């Protein structure tokens with residue numbers, strides 16, 4: 500949307516959103532209830548035609564020692580919250596093997612295919628990004644969030660945009676907010692970068708983000724080809740749907756210690772709107788959980804691995820063979836957690852859909868062809884409390 504607001508976001512008069520609150524869908528197991536999720540905790544989305552107030556950074560609530568505001572208390576439909584769920588045996592894939600000798604390569608491709616069909620994610624090792632560089636990436640994220648609030652607020656998002664520093668987009672009075680502060684930036688195509696929102700402090704921030712996401716672009720190509728090969732498809736069949744100017748967005752997530760981790764979520768249950776997501780987890784503090792067969796599992800930390808997950812758009816392209824996992828983030832009362840999620844997806848004008856070779860009598864077409872999934876399907880359905888991908892199911 501094209502509202503231009505010169506005023507500092509925090510000085511705007513709060514306006515009531517124009518959305519009516521979606522009715523909670525309390526049937527089923529309630530674990531995948533997206534009804535209180537409305538916010539911007541979804542990959543690559545931009546709420547348009549919405550003017551919404553901004554809420555205080557969570558970090559500020561912590562510094563002021565405020566009691567947990569009601570807006571952060573999850574509703575019954577969000578399922579049991581806690582950190583005592585079993586660990587998931589997330590498959591570990593050695594990316595260097597995917598293109599190695601036929602035998603080894605075949606075995607690793609099979610593992611990849613099983614991982615993405617079973618839980619929709621894997622821990623990527625031997626990805627070619629030096630551990631010391633990953634530490635630098637974590638370092639700039641930590642330094643940014645440690646800056647004084649006035650400095651961070653130079654990069655604040657405006658009420659009409661999800662890019663920049665801030666937290667949940669507030670869309671309705673009853674919305675449960677996520678216990679997280681974020682810095683969300685478009686990184687590709689390069690000419691769509693809003694450099695005014697890219698921190699100058701720490702000094703190396705911009706260069707490191709540019710370099711890191713450049714490396715992930717190369718990995719994207721490598722993995723999308725392997726995903727195709729793992730299904731015996733021509734290696735470019737997913738890449739061809741990406742177009743010339745694919746989008747890559749980056750979200751730095753800070754989860755400050757939370758006074759009531761039993762009542763609050765860092766990010767409520769969602770699946771990513773992207774095609775693929777790379778998550779650089781905190782090296783020491785766990786928090787991510789994945790839903791599998793109606794049960795939450797903790798995702799283990801492998802310090803120098805990248806956690807890769809399928810997003811809705813790759814589930815669509817693979818005709819539902821690869822699963823876009825529902826996941827959430829829990830908080831803890833002791834330590835802050837910082838992660839970096841990078842979302843990759845096709846150019847928004849490209850029509851995407853299930854690869855024809857994956858449609859047959861045994862496996863009929865599951866999804867429609869769609870353009871700009873994020874803007875046309877994901878956001879509005881998420882807001883209405885629906886699981887977005889079901890809107891493009893046939």
Ligand SMILES: O=C(O)CCC(=O)C(=O)O
Nearest residue numbers: 542750752787828838840
């Ligand atoms: O911080 C995490 O562990 C996951 C964040 C996430 O799911 C997201 O940003 O979409």
Ligand SMILES: [Fe+2]
Nearest residue numbers: 769770771826
């Ligand atoms: Fe996510």
